[in-house]
Amino acid sequence: MVPSLLKAGAFAGLASSVLAQAPAKSFKCGSTDLGNGVHVPGAIPKNLDEPLQHRLAFAGSDGMTVSWSSFNKQDTPTVWYGTSPDKLDQHATSKLSSTYPTSRTYNSHVKLTGLKPNTQYYYKVTGTNGYEAAYLPTFKFKTARAPGDDSPLTVATFADLGLMGEDGLSTATGPFGGSAHATLEPGETNTIQSLLSLADTYEFSIHVGDIGYADYSLKEAVQGLFGTDNATTQPTRQDVANHYECMSEQFFDQMRPITAQKPWMVSPGNHEANCDNGGTTDERANITYTDDWCLPGQTNFTWFSEHFKMPSYESNGRGNFWYSFDNGMVHFISLTAETDLGEGLTGPIENSTNNQNGPFGAYPNEQVDWLQKDLAAVDRNVTPWVVASIHRPWITSVEPDGLGYPAWQQAFERTLWENEVDLIQHGHVHTTELFQPQYNGTLDERGLDNPRAPLILVNGAAGHYDGLDEFPSDKRINGTLYANDQEFTWGRLTFHNRTHMSYELIASRNSSVVETWTLRRAHGETDDGHGSRGKKWCGRLKC
Ligand SMILES: [Fe+2]
Numbered sequence: 087m088v089p090s091l092l093k094a095g096a097f098a099g100l101a102s103s104v105l106a107q108a109p110a111k112s113f114k115c116g117s118t119d120l121g122n123g124v125h126v127p128g129a130i131p132k133n134l135d136e137p138l139q140h141r142l143a144f145a146g147s148d149g150m151t152v153s154w155s156s157f158n159k160q161d162t163p164t165v166w167y168g169t170s171p172d173k174l175d176q177h178a179t180s181k182l183s184s185t186y187p188t189s190r191t192y193n194s195h196v197k198l199t200g201l202k203p204n205t206q207y208y209y210k211v212t213g214t215n216g217y218e219a220a221y222l223p224t225f226k227f228k229t230a231r232a233p234g235d236d237s238p239l240t241v242a243t244f245a246d247l248g249l250m251g252e253d254g255l256s257t258a259t260g261p262f263g264g265s266a267h268a269t270l271e272p273g274e275t276n277t278i279q280s281l282l283s284l285a286d287t288y289e290f291s292i293h294v295g296d297i298g299y300a301d302y303s304l305k306e307a308v309q310g311l312f313g314t315d316n317a318t319t320q321p322t323r324q325d326v327a328n329h330y331e332c333m334s335e336q337f338f339d340q341m342r343p344i345t346a347q348k349p350w351m352v353s354p355g356n357h358e359a360n361c362d363n364g365g366t367t368d369e370r371a372n373i374t375y376t377d378d379w380c381l382p383g384q385t386n387f388t389w390f391s392e393h394f395k396m397p398s399y400e401s402n403g404r405g406n407f408w409y410s411f412d413n414g415m416v417h418f419i420s421l422t423a424e425t426d427l428g429e430g431l432t433g434p435i436e437n438s439t440n441n442q443n444g445p446f447g448a449y450p451n452e453q454v455d456w457l458q459k460d461l462a463a464v465d466r467n468v469t470p471w472v473v474a475s476i477h478r479p480w481i482t483s484v485e486p487d488g489l490g491y492p493a494w495q496q497a498f499e500r501t502l503w504e505n506e507v508d509l510i511q512h513g514h515v516h517t518t519e520l521f522q523p524q525y526n527g528t529l530d531e532r533g534l535d536n537p538r539a540p541l542i543l544v545n546g547a548a549g550h551y552d553g554l555d556e557f558p559s560d561k562r563i564n565g566t567l568y569a570n571d572q573e574f575t576w577g578r579l580t581f582h583n584r585t586h587m588s589y590e591l592i593a594s595r596n597s598s599v600v601e602t603w604t605l606r607r608a609h610g611e612t613d614d615g616h617g618s619r620g621k622k623w624c625g626r627l628k629c
Contacts, residue, residue, distance in 0.1 A: 115190075115332035121218030127251075127339035128332055130190075134158040136219035137211045138191070139338035140346035141393070144230050144290070144411050146400035149199045150349070152211060153395055155191040155338065159183050160212050163194035167209035171224045174208060186392050187383030188327040191335065195395040203232035225346045228289060231414035234468040236584055239414045242281060242288040242348075244576035245355070245477065245513020248299035248550025249337040250276045253306070255549045260309030262319065262370060268554035268572065274595035277548040277576050282344050283597050288578055290348050292418070294513040295355025295477030298337035299550045300389065301363045303329035304375055306551055308368040320371055327381045330361050334389060351396065353420040354407055355477040355514065356435050358390035359443045364435070377438045385442040396420065401460065407446050408453050410460050415581050417469040419460065419507075422446075423478040423494035426453040431493040434478065454497055461505035470584045470609035472507045474498075479512035479544045481521060483569050486561040488527075499526060502540060508587070508607050509579075513546035516555040518575045518591060520544075520603060522565040529565050534605045541605050543589065549574040568601060575600065584609055 119125055121132035131138065134157040145151045152165045160183040166174040182195040194212070201207065208226045215222055231239060248254050257270050270276060275283070281291070306312065307321045307329065321329070341350070356364060361380035367373070377385060387407075396406040403409035407422040425433035425444030428451045435443045447453055464472060480495035481488070489495075502510060503525045521544075523530040523537035530537040547554055547570070557571050574594040581587050585607060591600040 115328070115335060119220065123221040125220035125339065128336040130157060131219060133213070133216045133219040135160070135213035135216055137213045137222070138342070139335070140211070140225065140342050141338070142227055142345060142347070142349045143351060143394065143396055144349050144413070145197050145199070145395075145397050147203065147230055147233055147412055148201050149197055149397075149400065150201060150207070150227060150229060151195055151197045151395045151397075152209060153193060153195045153393070154211055155193050155335075155393075156183075156213060157191055159185070159192045160194045162212075163196050164212045165196045165198060165209050166211075167198060167207050169202075169205060169207055171208040171226070174210060174224070182395075184392065186388050188331055188381050189383060189392070190331055193392050197395075201229045203229055204235065204237075205229050227347055227349065230412070233412040233414070235414045237414060238580060238582050239416060240288045240578055240580040242284075242291040242576060243294065243511060243579055244277065244281070244291070244545060244548040245294035245511075246296040246516055246546035246550060247277055247293060247548035248296070248302065249333050250278055250340055250549070251336070253311070253333055253336060254299065254302075254551050255553070259551065259553075260306060260311035261314060262308065262310040264309050264311070265553045267556050268574070270549075270574075271595070274574075275597065277574055277594040278340050278344070280592060280594040280597045281576060284578075284592070285344055285348060288348070289413070291344065291350050292475055292511070293350060293352045294475045294511055294545075295353045296357040296513055296546070296550070297352055297355065297390070298334055299357050300330045300334040300337070301357050301359075301361050301384075302551050303333050304361065304379070305363050305366045308366060308370075311551075316371075320368065320373065323379055323381055326361055326379060327384060330384055334393075338393070351411070351418070351420065352390075352394055352406060353475045353477055354387060354390055354422045354424055356424055358387050359424065359435050360385045360438065377442055380442075387443065387446075403456060403460075404446050404452065408456055412469050415469055415584055416471040416473060417464050419457070419472065419474045421453065421457065421474065421476045421498060423476050423497075426450070427493050427497035428454040431497055433493065454501065457498065457501055461501065461507070464505070466506075466609060470607070471509075471581055471587065472505070473509045473511065473579075474502055474507050474540075475511050477512060478514045479542070481542065481563050481565070482515045482517070482544055483519060483557050483562045483566055484515050484517060484555050486557070486559065486563050488563065506538070507540045508605070509543065510540045511543045511545065513544065515544055516546045516550075516552070517557065517569065517571040518545050518547045519566055519570075520568040520589070522567055524565050527564070534603060536606050536608045543577070545575060545577050545591075547571075547573070547575045549594065567603070570600075573600075
């Protein structure tokens with residue numbers, strides 16, 4: 087293992103300190119591919135220009151950003167593309183190939199523009215099928231439907247999806263305090279496998295925060311997942327940095343079969359912030375790790391900002407933190423509940439030890455101002471559906487007596503309601519719950535039949551090392567239509583037409599449909615006088 091690491095250190099100057107120490111025994115990231123056409127997740131490719139971890143994101147209605155990672159910096163990252171696999175007759179380039187302290191890889195981003203809507207394209211990127219690199223197919227993707235295209239659209243949606251396998255979610259946890267609730271059972275498929283097996287049934291993915299859980303390496307070490315000796319369970323800062331990047335690389339490698347071909351639209355969660363999982367305590371050694379433990383590069387959402395390129399430029403948003411995009415009948419919005427909640431409010435992760443997380447806006451109200459402007463500009467005659475993704479929920483039966491009125495609810499809920507947003511989807515809590523449409527705790531009595539208030543979904547049950555959360559009792563918070571803390575799941579949203587949307591809950595273990603709900607929203611197409619933008623209907627809910 088060590089010779090490979092030394093070899094890697096010789097070519098990546100900034101990463102040499104990271105590579106100087108061998109990862110703990112369970113990690114695969116010290117190994118090097120054999121150059122025989124196969125890439126092992128987490129391993130160093132023999133050809134250091136080999137493109138890894140491809141990931142797509144919509145870039146406006148006629149654009150697509152192709153991102154990937156490589157162990158060498160790319161001077162001019164290039165994507166060759168076309169509408170036929172044997173005729174990649176167009177190309178686009180950029181100068182975006184950057185890294186950050188602690189990373190072994192460089193992240194390249196190239197934006198393709200002027201694409202035809204709802205069209206299949208084929209592409210390859212710099213270094214594809216180079217000498218001794220892993221063999222890759224010519225990947226393909228489909229562009230977004232033009233805004234207003236009312237053909238049915240299906241989207242995969244999930245949150246809190248972490249690394250799978252022996253360094254993440256598996257059938258076992260570490261011996262010192264691993265969760266007993268819901269690890270994988272032998273023979274079950276995990277969520278990544280399920281998403282891949284059904285990839286032909288949806289157009290793209292929405293990941294509502296908590297992506298990969300690289301920050302769990304510290305907790306996993308403390309719990310003895312990587313070895314039970316004191317040196318392993320009490321890792322150095324450098325160990326933590328190494329393991330974080332190793333888990334990140336493995337996760338992206340696991341996701342590539344999906345994300346190279348389906349846009350992966352991500353929102354920020356708390357686990358993207360830094361290296362310490364929000365604070366980790368080793369009760370055996372009486373050590374508490376805070377984000378002081380994180381080396382530069384693993385604070386302030388750096389990993390999240392470097393790896394992804396969401397369409398904030400195209401939507402006047404901010405980084406990967408708040409942005410929007412249209413696809414067919416739907417306007418999708420992504421927000422951050424972690425930081426930037428506006429004047430007088432403090433994001434839940436802005437209270438880190440050294441206040442190392444955000445804010446990201448140029449001024450305190452930038453995100454909430456942007457949300458108001460973005461929603462005001464939506465033409466519901468073009469995109470009748472509006473869906474908002476916010477990682478943290480404000481209702482969950484894990485807290486059956488309620489969360490009070492948390493800052494992120496104060497920041498967003500009223501604006502979303504006033505603008506008649508149809509669906510708010512959350513993660514963070516590792517359960518699945520669907521809530522009757524409601525506003526500030528008042529249930530909309532119409533339920534799923536043309537409510538005025540938004541339908542609220544929590545699906546943080548995609549799975550990571552810690553398994554699932556558990557409801558503390560049989561008590562469910564007011565308005566719960568469905569609650570499940572027993573299985574790993576993801577969801578499939580289908581917008582059938584301008585008035586009907588279904589949510590299918592998929593069991594990751596066998597890709598079966600557990601439940602299906604259908605929401606009707608009139609969107610001004612019926613004569614019952616509400617649901618129509620511009621008609622301020624408040625029903626039984628107070629305006
Ligand atoms: Fe979270």
